[in-house]
Amino acid sequence: MIESTAPLLSVRDLTVAFDTQNGTRQVLHGISFDVMAGETVAIVGESGSGKSTAATSIIKLLAGTGRITGGSITLDGEELTHLSEREMERVRGRAIGYVPQDPMSNLNPVWSIGFQVEEAVRANGLAQGRAAVRARAIEVLQQAGLADAAKRLRQFPHQFSGGMRQRALIGIGLAADPRLLIADEPTSALDVTVQRVILDHMASLTRDRGTSMLLITHDLGLAAERAERLIVMQNGSIVESGPSKEILQNPQHPYTKRLVAAAPSVASQRIQAVVEDRGVETLEDLAAIPPTVRVAGLTKDYRIRQGGFRSEMFRAVDDVSFEIPRGKTLALVGESGSGKSTVAKMVLKLEDPTSGTIEIDGMDVSGFSRAQSFGLRRRMQPVFQDPYGSLDPLRNLENTIAEPLEIHGVGDRASRRERVRELLDQVSLPQDLATRYPSELSGGQRQRVAIARALALKPDIVVLDEAVSALDVLVQAQILKLLADLQTELGLTYLFITHDLAVVRVSSDLVCVMERGRIVEQGTVDETFANPKQEYTSRLLEAIPGASIPLGGL
Template sequence: MGAFAGFYGGWLDSLLSRIGDIFFSIPYILAAIVVMSVFSTNRNVFTLAFAIGGFAWASTARVVRAEVLRVRQADFVTASRALGKSRFGTLVSHVVPNAIAPLLVITTISLAAAVVAEATLAFLGVGLGSNVMSWGNDISAAQQSLRVAPMALIYPSIILTVTVLAFILLGELIRDALDPESEGPPMNATSREPLLSVRDLHVAFESQSGSREVLHSVTFDIFPGETIAIVGESGSGKSTTASAIIQLLPGTGHVTSGSIMLGDDDLTLYNQAQMANIRGREIGYVPQDPMSNLNPVWSIGFQVKEAVRANGIASGKKEIEARAVEVLKQAGLADAEKRMHQYPHQFSGGMRQRALIGIGLAADPKLLIADEPTSALDVTVQRVILDHMAKLTREKGTSVLLITHDLGLAAERAERIIVMKDGEIVESGPSRLILENPQHPYTQRLVAAAPSIASQRIQAVAEDRGVKSLDDLADATPTLRVRGLTKDYKIRQGSFRSEPFRAVDAVSFDIPRGKTLALVGESGSGKSTVAKMVLKLEDPTSGAIEIDGVDVSGLSRKQTFDLRRRMQPVFQDPYGSLDPMRNIGNTIAEPLEIHKVGDSASRRARVNELLDQVSLPRALASRYANELSGGQRQRVAIARALALKPDIVILDEAVSALDVLVQDQILKLLADLQSELGLTYLFITHDLAVVRVAADLVCVMERGKVVEQGTVDEIFANPTQEYTKRLLDAIPGASIPLGGGVADGL
């Protein structure tokens, strides 16, 4: 019941959740006593199972629903549906395998609880009878002769306790065995006295093959009121450094040597209870992945209020509510009062990240560690968030450790930049000096690949695309035509009440064959909703979508299935778009299997061909997603999208989560594939610097409406709408000249 409620959502979720709440409100032990008393003349194993499980299931269903709801949000689940797989098939083949580890844990815990419940019923005399072997009967009998033979009570009590602990331990062992990422690391001065001082820090991860050191002699200082940025490609050690500071290293990671001094205290000597008092109050933390760090079963408002309450920022229901609304407003959510009642899955990725940033800043910490805090945000919201961080720095002496792959943002917001590669610091110094005159070859490569709007490299590439104005495309036949597209949602307000919300309002655009249209705008502007409707993952309230002149709204189920061969998505998160339980070969071959294309031999050949196309070694086919870097995962996602030889590819923030070097490689790959295969791209993005490189046409959206559209040259050179001008002006680092031999390389 929990699995169906979590996966299908909507009215079914509401109905099943209310039923579960009714059963959950009844103490299951009390209910079991009543049931066993009613069936006193006909007690058997089935009666006992019904008595215990008939009411105890509700708590298990809640946990199952939460876990399924978490997995349901993953991009690989959406990708499976976009391939044409049925919802039930997606539930069985993708959701259940990825939720199975925690579900097995709750199953073993439930079995342990059932053992305790049976013993309790037997002890109270409402079990299967005194002649049946039961620890409850043994304890009850021992109680009668406690003074004569006290050990008779201790033995069954110990055995019962050990049995319960064994079930729980079994669940933990199963979870660790089934977790594909349980081993190894992820591949990914105003004052003379520093606030934080890191000295000779070494971090290692343990695995079956031994210890592997991932940080080597990392040393730096952060002074009160200072903002420093750590930059580098995926796997360079940026996030590992941040996690080590607050003792939140994943898996088997641990500090092997070195010190992390916060004032006079060495945090490497703190236990978890002591660190709990440091996190939030002294050191705030904003993680990168918003969906993994927000509980899907609680509203956004509840989670913000929990952070406010836990850090002692406010007391009293009204004061906590007011502070929570203020926190969300400071994070850039103008309609915070309404958003408080919504759940994470009802937020866009950028809006979820804003909520996390608000939670991180809620307690006004001395140091804020922000791990890619704006990678999922549009440029205008970036400015709101980063301006707020700067305001804290000025007014309260708050220091900021910014982990980012955006060199423009680093130069604009940080006083100093630390460049990391392979777990070591290769260069550090004042921000402008590092970007304008990088010394280390690796830093020069980073700067050369940075998609700054001021970069001469990007200007040259944009001019080579050959589309100056809409007149150049007047005779081109649109492959994809959208007319008057509108989407309304009903937002639940509780007690089965809801109110309408218009996410997309009369959107229209055309994409000629072989061209790229970039759909840009702030988070929540409706970009991704348009993409889902084009992919037929959402049904429009009104409007039309035409593919080569055919309106797709009236297609039958089989015709829709056939249409999916022509349209495929590539999603934002390279870590969430691939099923971790499937190897790379099976992941790429899945579209071929769903559409029954070829036999196993031809599918293997097609997988090898696709790996070649995206410049990945064929040996990766037998490996799993957790063994690949972010850039490699995104190449796999592109290969999967190309498996059925589609005409149209929907790129939903496909490069925003990647560091600049990998981003540059993926953009070049997409351009080469478009030229080679004649692909048509719908590019959903908030990064206007990337638009300058990748797109022919631009469509600007604000609050669900298209406010301006034209060619890249027209929009960038002469924007007519104030909103578009604000988007362009807000690009971080746009006015900073970059070094690294950019111009020389043209």
Template sequence: MSDPTTTPGARPLLEIKNLEVGFQSSDGIIPAVRGVDLTLMAGQTLAIVGESGSGKSTTASAIINLLPGAGRITGGSILFDGKELTNYSTKQMEDIRGREIGYVPQDPMSNLNPVWSVGFQVEETIRANGIATGRKAVREHAIQVLREAGLQDADKRLKQFPHQFSGGMRQRVLIGIGLSSRPKLLIADEPTSALDVTVQRRILDHLETLTRDIGTAVLFITHDLGLAAERAEQLVVMYKGRIVEAGPSREILENPLHPYTQRLVAAAPSLASRRILSATQESATHSLSDLDYAPTTVTEGIDLIAAAEERVERERAGGAAPTRRPDAIVVNDLTKVYKIRGQGKGSAGEITAADHVSFAVEKGTTTAIVGESGSGKSTVAKMILKLEQPTSGQILIDGVDVAPLKGRSLLDLRRRLQPVFQDPYGSLNPLRNIGNTIAEPLLVHKAGDHASRRARVLELLDQVALPQSLITRYPNELSGGQRQRVAIARALALKPDIVVLDEAVSALDVLVQAQILKLLAELQSELELTYLFITHDLAVVRVIADNVCVMQKGRIVEAASTDEVFDHPQEQYTKELLNAIPGAGIALGV
């Protein structure tokens, strides 16, 4: 269905015709991909966008025959460089994967083996694909590909393990592995979802260099419409296993024709997005009650947002200045130093992940901490949650120093302070079904009886827009976005006062992301919740946060209200972060 600009007579590198993919169940084959047609030329970049469960990743997995156990191709053709891949044996596909078709999986957490060093895993791929031979040559190539993927001090980090890397750093390792053999085609499933915007730009610039210099084609799977418009010539929009719109990226995003594409564009955060919450919760409630985040048309979405902004500004101008509320979180001079293994026997070094960090979060507001991967954002969040012990400094929750808390006092703190972690895969127990996962905090804190806990679980599933039928499913049966919604539901189970969200919406497509952000805003308005929002997505920050702290190399370099940071950034580093937002200069859907 896509119509790329091609050289007359040129043979497509990848040509998919009427692809059908289904998953075997007790009730028969459940279709996941229905009649998909794609054409991708050598050196071209094509992006597939759509919500979780639309069939994006399934289509990509079918190309390289990496469908889950119950999945199989039930019809259609996949031609790669003139070869029919649907007829290939397992051994033949192993020869194609890695060498001719590179793959960057969606999840940077579970796709690296935790018991092997990062260097060993990169070198293993290089040896398996025959890219280099000899210990020295393999190691040098491993360092090269990791540096190209944007990993600082690659030579020093080869002996470290995945748990010692941030989410973004792990994602860069996977990108380095995918590019290590200089493949003809790179399938990148959300390749930059865990990366901050500056590293994302560096990685994507490198992908463009490959495309230009050696003719590598790139098939992007992404939920970031700005990224799709900025980096891909062609765009394919999928919905419920079908392609509903395809063509040149900017043309589709500037003038979407299908109602589903219009909804995607209307829900996309951008640099032009404004905070729809006012300084007071009353204004926030009024504004949000009219805003659906998934309007039927682009014009409707723009009009609703504009009306909300106008009402908030009018109420601000006519009302008295809001009085400052007590601080829910106070961080004073917080420092965290990690010991790292050195290159020689007995040698060791230190990494300062948080360097004299200080900030306060007012009760009932949202403070976002932004910065590059490895800047110390998640480390600060873990110390606040008492999952890491500070090297020095102080953390106050509602005026109480958390350092000496133990036993019952610590349990009470955890009831009022709940996390949503970055990884929607690793943070859910694969042996627990969804109902038991969400009910776990209620059981640990002995809240209610069996009937009331079940009722609360069903209520939470509704709140995060998941069908109640999922209550008996397991995490491996859900998409990445669905798993993240389960994690958010679990965090809200005890109705906490403070929620620490570490990249809580980074794995979600724009429609679900908008629903979750609206849910968080409504819950904050209703329950006076306080949010600490850790993210690399500055477009989301503009929509959700009252205040922003910008971190660089373990320090807070700028802190102010969201509008001040976005409209009048003081630091050059902050300006670079804002300038790197993908699609910021594209007029989406207007």
């Protein structure tokens, strides 16, 4: 039997444009690529590169005023660009499955998971009759790796973890055994261990069924590990394509070289704002520096309602202790639910501990009054994960950055305005952005605004909770370099909460690994990464996408 050499999916000279108030704006400029039967191809690039637009063009689900203005898209030789909406409904789900990026945005919060899976089963004609549809929905969730699928049908999206929600979407995407699965950043918000489980499961499902996959991602390590071929996009054009490992080890285009150089990996070194030969700092070296933050025996219990009048205690943080030397960075790492963000909230005094102490420069702040806690805010500020959610969309940048100064009664209007200009300079943003609103900024610019606001009161401690996890590698690299520069310039002490160990490698001096509320390992980043003592830490390190693949172009 001779295997077909014709591609399953063929995209030729595809152009896409959006209608705006200022006229038509072309966002894809004649891109061409193929996906062969049973092959996994990854499209990589930063936000705005056009990779998600390319994916949604294939299934004709472009957002807003987007439309295909030229070129050809064929699936098994059938031209898709000429199909009507009704004809495309036959293709979507059955021939081409789709797993969107954000499960919370793409699962309806008011409908149960079961209802939404059953809708997909009905729409794809996979079963007839209520009992058969329900049975097929259970089967779909089981195939997606969800335990107790029959019970899970009655639950709502908010009752699922991020990994479980993503599995439900993958189940829906693969429900009709499509020939092609398009997965748009399917694991971008997940921990590395959950990410690995999800990707392994997708790989086994697509392999067992002979399904091709088009993987959209900004994670180069993930792309190299999971895809045979790589397509690199920049500003709506393909700048390089070829075998994944070949491109990562020997990138040719300057943009690909920048992407590879910016990708944090286990082999990366700590970013130094000032290059100096100070040698490797040991735990003894760091212990000689007075601690700014000391946490001892920290515990947090929550009462969880079980239905009716019953409830039980849940220990989210269990006897956690660590110290952060002045001017250094300690990273708290672990999977979702490990308790790391709860520790951050207690250090920030947004949550009260059940027991234990938190000392700032030797002062126990656990029993601080409301007025004392308010004063502590001037010394300790947070930067949260999502700059969309942490910035008020109705306040311009000047008012946003000046808000802490107003709340604490610092200076008059003129001096506050001058301080905002200083802060914009510090975070490398142009001063003419002061009158703009968050919606007019990129993700990286918004995160710089969040950092500027955190620095407004001249704190000496900054708590960064997943502050770079939602950013592309190039923007992420810029923000991490900015944080390193500010730390050197202002002598800041950082508590860095993250699930991304590759980021820890380039951002932190010390690391505490958390599992189920407890610290299971702690030490310097160099020592812990080179010689992990716990199997859990080794598993986290091994789960970093592309950890075993040497990157080129550095």
